[in-house]
Amino acid sequence: MGIEGLANSPSDRKELSVNMELARQAAKRAYNPYSRFAVGCILVDELGNKYSGCNIESASYSVTLCAERVAGSQAIANGSRSWKTIYIVSPTRVGPCGVCRQFLYEFAPDLQVFLGDLESDAFLGPIPLRDLLPFADSLQLTALGEKRPNPPKEE
Numbered sequence: 001m002g003i004e005g006l007a008n009s010p011s012d013r014k015e016l017s018v019n020m021e022l023a024r025q026a027a028k029r030a031y032n033p034y035s036r037f038a039v040g041c042i043l044v045d046e047l048g049n050k051y052s053g054c055n056i057e058s059a060s061y062s063v064t065l066c067a068e069r070v071a072g073s074q075a076i077a078n079g080s081r082s083w084k085t086i087y088i089v090s091p092t093r094v095g096p097c098g099v100c101r102q103f104l105y106e107f108a109p110d111l112q113v114f115l116g117d118l119e120s121d122a123f124l125g126p127i128p129l130r131d132l133l134p135f136a137d138s139l140q141l142t143a144l145g146e147k148r149p150n151p152p153k154e155e
């Protein structure tokens with residue numbers, strides 16, 4: 001990706017640094033006895049409110065919650081549905097999974113995503129969520145029954 005390390009101004013860099021550190025703190029709260037893979041994130045809404053998330057695993061693997069959905073659920077439960085940016089840190093700067101991309105898109109199709117590292121200041125972003133989830137399902141498409149752009153061709 002040609003977007004590594006982009007932060008436009010000193011205030012952007014300060015905000016990035018602060019939020020990445022908050023995400024690293026969230027990752028320390030991960031409950032991950034099965035994977036040992038800690039993920040933390042900070043979701044920032046349009047008003048500047050911040051919601052943290054960490055992954056929460058379960059012996060029944062499918063019950064596992066990703067950090068992104070934990071943060072989003074906290075935001076929703078606190079009345080926030082207009083999100084601007086998410087900062088996600090992990091050992092490998094992994095992006096949100098497909099489920100989380102769709103979950104985040106429901107409330108914030110214009111969300112900007114930053115992917116950070118647990119052990120260093122390296123990061124990727126901003127990455128538009130729309131680029132991570134092309135042809136996303138949305139309330140407008142579903143409610144209006146509109147055809148999705150460029151539907152797959154039938155053979």
Ligand SMILES: [Zn+2]
Pocket residue numbers: 066067068069096097098099100101
């Ligand atoms: Zn996920």
